[in-house]
Amino acid sequence: MSHKVVIPIGPYHPLQEEPEFFRLYVEGEKVVDIDIVIGYNHRGIEELSEHKHFDQVTFLVERICGICSTSHPFAYVNAVEDLAKIQVPERALYIRTIIAEMERIHSHLLWLGLAGHFIGYNTVWMWAWRYREPVLDCFEMITGNRNHYAMMKIGGVRRNIKDEDIPILRKTLDDLVPAVKMFEGAVVDDPVIRARLKGIGILTKQQAIDWCVLGPTARASGLNIDVRRDDPYGAYDRVSWNVIVQAEGDIFAKTVVRILELYESISIIQQCLEKMPKGEIDANVKDIPPGEGIGHVEAPRGECFHYVRSDGTNRPIRHKIRAPSFMNVASNKIAAVGGTISDAAITLAAVDPCYCCTERVIVLDKATHKKILNGWDLIKLSQEKTEQLKKSKGFPA
Amino acid sequence: MSIVDKIKEGLGDKIIDWYQHASRRIYISIKPSDIKEVAQILFRDLGLRLATASGQDTPVGLEILYHFSFDKTGEIVSVRVIIKDKKKPEIDSLAPLFPAAEWIEREMWEMLGIKFIGHPNLKHLLLIDEWPQEQYPLRHQHES
Amino acid sequence: MDLKLKALTKSLWVFHAACSPCNNCDIEILDVLTPRHDVERFGIVLVGSVRHADVLLVTGIPNYKTKERLKRLYAQAPQPCLVVAIGSCACGRNMFKDSYNSPCAVDEVVPVSAYIPGCPPKPEAIIAGVVKLIQKVQEKK
Numbered sequence: 087m088s089h090k091v092v093i094p095i096g097p098y099h100p101l102q103e104e105p106e107f108f109r110l111y112v113e114g115e116k117v118v119d120i121d122i123v124i125g126y127n128h129r130g131i132e133e134l135s136e137h138k139h140f141d142q143v144t145f146l147v148e149r150i151c152g153i154c155s156t157s158h159p160f161a162y163v164n165a166v167e168d169l170a171k172i173q174v175p176e177r178a179l180y181i182r183t184i185i186a187e188m189e190r191i192h193s194h195l196l197w198l199g200l201a202g203h204f205i206g207y208n209t210v211w212m213w214a215w216r217y218r219e220p221v222l223d224c225f226e227m228i229t230g231n232r233n234h235y236a237m238m239k240i241g242g243v244r245r246n247i248k249d250e251d252i253p254i255l256r257k258t259l260d261d262l263v264p265a266v267k268m269f270e271g272a273v274v275d276d277p278v279i280r281a282r283l284k285g286i287g288i289l290t291k292q293q294a295i296d297w298c299v300l301g302p303t304a305r306a307s308g309l310n311i312d313v314r315r316d317d318p319y320g321a322y323d324r325v326s327w328n329v330i331v332q333a334e335g336d337i338f339a340k341t342v343v344r345i346l347e348l349y350e351s352i353s354i355i356q357q358c359l360e361k362m363p364k365g366e367i368d369a370n371v372k373d374i375p376p377g378e379g380i381g382h383v384e385a386p387r388g389e390c391f392h393y394v395r396s397d398g399t400n401r402p403i404r405h406k407i408r409a410p411s412f413m414n415v416a417s418n419k420i421a422a423v424g425g426t427i428s429d430a431a432i433t434l435a436a437v438d439p440c441y442c443c444t445e446r447v448i449v450l451d452k453a454t455h456k457k458i459l460n461g462w463d464l465i466k467l468s469q470e471k472t473e474q475l476k477k478s479k480g481f482p483a
Numbered sequence: 484m485s486i487v488d489k490i491k492e493g494l495g496d497k498i499i500d501w502y503q504h505a506s507r508r509i510y511i512s513i514k515p516s517d518i519k520e521v522a523q524i525l526f527r528d529l530g531l532r533l534a535t536a537s538g539q540d541t542p543v544g545l546e547i548l549y550h551f552s553f554d555k556t557g558e559i560v561s562v563r564v565i566i567k568d569k570k571k572p573e574i575d576s577l578a579p580l581f582p583a584a585e586w587i588e589r590e591m592w593e594m595l596g597i598k599f600i601g602h603p604n605l606k607h608l609l610l611i612d613e614w615p616q617e618q619y620p621l622r623h624q625h626e627s
Numbered sequence: 628m629d630l631k632l633k634a635l636t637k638s639l640w641v642f643h644a645a646c647s648p649c650n651n652c653d654i655e656i657l658d659v660l661t662p663r664h665d666v667e668r669f670g671i672v673l674v675g676s677v678r679h680a681d682v683l684l685v686t687g688i689p690n691y692k693t694k695e696r697l698k699r700l701y702a703q704a705p706q707p708c709l710v711v712a713i714g715s716c717a718c719g720r721n722m723f724k725d726s727y728n729s730p731c732a733v734d735e736v737v738p739v740s741a742y743i744p745g746c747p748p749k750p751e752a753i754i755a756g757v758v759k760l761i762q763k764v765q766e767k768k
Contacts (some may be wrong), residue, residue: 125609125692127647130726133620137725145723152651152747168505196654215658233651234746298533300585305534311532317507317557380508380550380559382534393537393550406537416586462675610728611691620727 096111108418108434109446111452118452120419134274135405140166140240140374145401147392148234150409153179153196156189157385158407159238161392164242164319164381170374176321178242178369180362183320185229186254186383187351187358191262192221193386194344194351196372197438198269201341204432205282207470210272215264220258227251241369252359259352273341273467283338287421287433297417300410301388302343303437306334313384320383325357337436345436374400385410387438411439428471431464486529486553490560493524500563507558510548515564518549519575522562525551525583531560532582538591540622541565545572545597566597576602594621638670639757642680644700646733651747654716656684661748666754677703682757683710688720689729689736701737709740709760713753718737718742 096319109121131150135143147158160182167174174182195218222232228247229235237243242460247255273279289299294307304311312329314322330346332339376398382391389409395404414437422433427449434447447461476482485493487509491498497520500512509548513521517614525531538548544567551560566572576599577584588599589608596619599605645653651687660673678724689697701710710733715721717733724732733739741763743756744748 125607125611126645126690127649127687128609128692129647129688129691129723130620130730131723133529134723134726149651149716149722150744152649153655155649155651168508182713193683223688232747233654284577295532296583297583298581311554313557316552316554317559378504378510380561382552382559388535389552391534391550393535393548404537404539406535406539408535412535412586413583416583419582460675614691 087197087340090441092300100196108422108447110422110427110430110447110449111455112338112427112449112458113452115428117425117427117430120422122415122418122453124415132405132407134228137401139400140396140402143405144238144240145236147407148236148478150407151251151411152233153193154189154385154387154390155234156185156237157383157390158392160186160300160320160407161381161383161390161405162394162405163238163240164383165379165392166374166381166392166396167379168381169377169379169396170371172241172371174242175364177246177365178367180324181243181247182238183322183325184247184358184362185235185243186320188221188225188356190386191348192218192225193438194348195221197344197386197435198273198341200431201435204435204465204468205279207279210269213265214269217262220261224251224255227254229336239368240374241371242367244368246367247362256356256359259355262352263349266352267344269345269348273345275323278472278479278481280338281479282472283341283432284334284335285338286429287337287425287436288335289421290416291333293417293420294335297380297413297419297420297436299388299414301384301386301414301438302340303388303414304419305329305331306339306343308333311389313382317382319381321358321361322354324361325354326355327380329365335475337432340436372407374398387411388414388420411437415439421480426468427459427464431461431468484556485624486531486556486560489529490525491622493529494521497521507556509558509560510563511560511579512563512565515566515574518562519577519580520548522577524601525560525562532561533577533587536584536591538595538597538621540569540595541566543589545569545595547574547591547597549577571598572596573598573600576601578602593619596622602621638672639670639681639761640674640679641682641684642674642677642700642704643684643686644677644697646685646687646689646693646697646717647728648714648716652686652717652745655747655750655753656686656713660754664750664754666757669759671757678705680708682705683708683737684713685710685717685733685737686713687724688716688723688729689731689733690726691730694730694736697733697736709764710737711741711743711756711760712739713743715744715746718744721746738758749752 110117111119144159147162148155149160195214199211199214226232289307291308294304294309310331327350330343374396378395380393382389391408393406394402397403447458448457497517502510514557531553534550535550536549544565546565549562591597593607668742712718720732723729741760745752
C-alpha cells in the first residue's frame with residue numbers, strides 16, 4: 087500500500103518554520119534527515135539557582151523533570167556533599183536508595199505504557215499504568231505526594247520511613263513481581279512485538295560511545311556503564327544487584343533492558359528494607375564552605391550530572407545541570423535517520439525523552455519542505471504497521 | 484597503571500595544575516590552546532567519557548570545566564581552562580572529534596558567548612533565534 | 628453561542644497544550660484517562676488536533692518558544708473553547724517567575740476559564756476542577 091501525502095494540519099503557510107521538537111525530512115517512506123530543536127522546556131533553572139539559597143535549590147531542581155523528579159535533587163545534594171565533604175547518616179543513604187529505585191520502577195512502567203501505546207498495544211499502556219498506581223500510592227504514603235517527593239536534603243533526607251509503612255511497601259513490591267513477569271512474557275515473547283522492534287532504531291556500540299549516550303539507551307548498545315556501580319552513592323554498594331546490558335542496540339534491546347531493570351529495582355528496595363539501620367536521617371548541615379563539587383546519579387534515563395560551586399555564602403555561584411536526555415535525544419540523529427516513518431514514533435520514544443517532547447514532532451517532505459504529518463499521525467502510522475504485521479503473521483487484529 | 488598515572492603520563496607538561504579533591508574527583512588545569520589534544524588523549528586514547536562541560540563567568544576570565552568520567556573506576560577528571568579575553572572569547576571546538584560535544588558547546592556559546600572554532604552548527608539551542616545578540620544569560624555584571 | 632457551550636459540556640474533547648512544563652502535570656492528565664480514574668466513561672476524550680478541541684488543557688509556564696505556540700493554538704481552536712490551567716506553573720508560574728526565559732503567565736496569553744493548582748494536582752483534583760467548570764458553564768443562561 088503506497089503512502090500518499092497526508093493533508094497538512096491547520097492553515098499553515100507551507101514554508102512557515104514551526105518550532106517543533108523533531109523535524110523529520112522524508113523521501114517517500116524513508117526518513118532521510120532530522121532536525122532536533124530543543125528549548126521548549128528551558129526555564130533558566132541554572133540562573134535561578136544562583137538566586138536561591140542552597141536548600142531552596144533542592145526544590146527548584148526537582149521540577150526540572152517530573153518523571154525523574156528525585157534524581158535531580160539526589161545528584162544536587164551529592165554535589166554539595168562532595169563539595170563540603172559531608173557524611174550522610176546510614177539510614178538516610180538507604181532511604182534515598184529506596185526512593186530512587188521506586189522512581190525507577192514508576193518511570194520504566196510509564197515508558198512501557200507509552201511505548202505500548204505508540205505501537206498500538208493499548209492494553210499494555212493501560213496495564214502498565216495500572217500497575218504504576220500502587221507505586222505512586224506508596225510514594226504518597228511515605229512522602230505525602232505522588233510526584234515531587236521533596237525527600238532529598240543536603241546531609242540527609244527530610245522524612246523518615248515509618249515502621250508501619252514498611253509492610254505495605256513490601257506487599258506492593260511483592261505484587262509487582264508477577265506483573266513484571268507478565269509484561270516480560272507479553273512483550274519479550276510476542277512475535278509481533280519482536281518483529282516490530284527488532285532491528286529498528288539501532289545505535290551501535292561505537293555510535294553510543296561517540297554520542298556519549300547514557301542509561302538504558304547505552305546499556306542496550308552494549309555499553310556497560312551505570313553510575314550506581316561505577317561511582318556508588320546512597321546504599322548501592324551495600325546491596326547486591328546486576329547491571330543489565332544487551333548488545334543489539336535496537337529498540338527491542340532497550341525494552342528488554344528496562345523490563346529486566348524492574349526486577350533489579352524491586353530486589354534492591356527489598357534488600358534495603360532488610361538492611362536499613364535505625365538512627366539519624368539528617369547530618370544537620372549549617373554552612374557550605376567555598377569550593378566545588380560534582381554529584382551524579384543513575385536516573386531512570388541515564389546519568390544525571392550536577393556541578394556546584396560555592397564561595398562560602400549561602401547561594402551557589404554556579405550550578406551546572408545536565409540531564410541524561412540531553413545526550414540521549416541528540417543520538418536520534420543516527421537512530422531515526424535511515425528508518426521508515428512508521429518506525430519514527432517508536433524510535434524517538436525509545437530513548438525515553440520527556441513525554442511532551444514526543445508530542446512535538448512534524449514530518450516534512452525533503453524536496454518541498456511541505457509539512458505532511460504531525461506527531462499524532464506518526465503514532466497512528468506506527469500502530470497501523472503493527473496491525474499489518476499481525477495480519478501477516480496470522481494473528482487476529 | 485591507574486588511570487590517574489596514565490593521564491599524567493599522556494598529558495605530560497600540558498598539566499599546569501593538579502588538584503585531587505576526593506578519591507574520585509580530580510581537577511586538572513591546562514591552557515585553552517591544548518584542549519583539542521588533551522580531549523583526543525582522554526576520550527579516544529584512554530577511553531574516558533565526556534559527561535558534560537560547565538562554563539562559568541569568573542572575575543579572571545571565562546572558565547570552562549570539561550568533565551570526563553572514567554566509568555571503570557568511577558573517577559571524574561575535570562579539565563579546567565580559563566579564557567582570559569572576555570570580549571572575544573574563543574576556543575577550539577571538540578565537535579570534530581566526537582559528535583557528543585556539539586550540543587554541549589552550543590549551550591555554552593549561547594549562555595556565555597564563547598565561540599567554538601570549528602563547530603559545525605553554532606546556533607541557538609535552547610533560546611529562541613531572535614534572542615538579542617550579545618545578551619548571554621549566564622554572564623555576570625562585575626564591578627570593575 | 629450559549630446553547631453551543633452547554634451542548635459541548637455533554638462530551639468534552641480536550642487538547643493538551645504543554646508550554647514548558649516539567650511533565651508531571653502532563654502525566655497526571657494522562658493518568659486521568661487510565662483505568663483507575665477513566666474519564667473516557669464521561670465522554671472526555673484526548674484529541675490530536677486543536678481544531679477538534681472543546682477544551683485546551685494548558686500546563687507549564689510559557690517561555691519565549693512556547694508563548695507563540697500557545698497563542699497560535701488558541702487561535703486555531705474552534706470557539707467556544709475553554710482554557711484550563713493545570714498545575715501551579717500554569718496558574719501563576721510558581722518559582723519560575725523570575726526566569727530570564729519567562730516573559731509572562733498563561734492568563735496573559737490566553738483567557739483562562741479554570742485554574743487547577745497543585746504540583747502536580749492529583750487526578751482527583753483535575754477531575755474535580757473539570758466538573759466545577761462544567762457546572763459553571765451549565766449554570767450560565
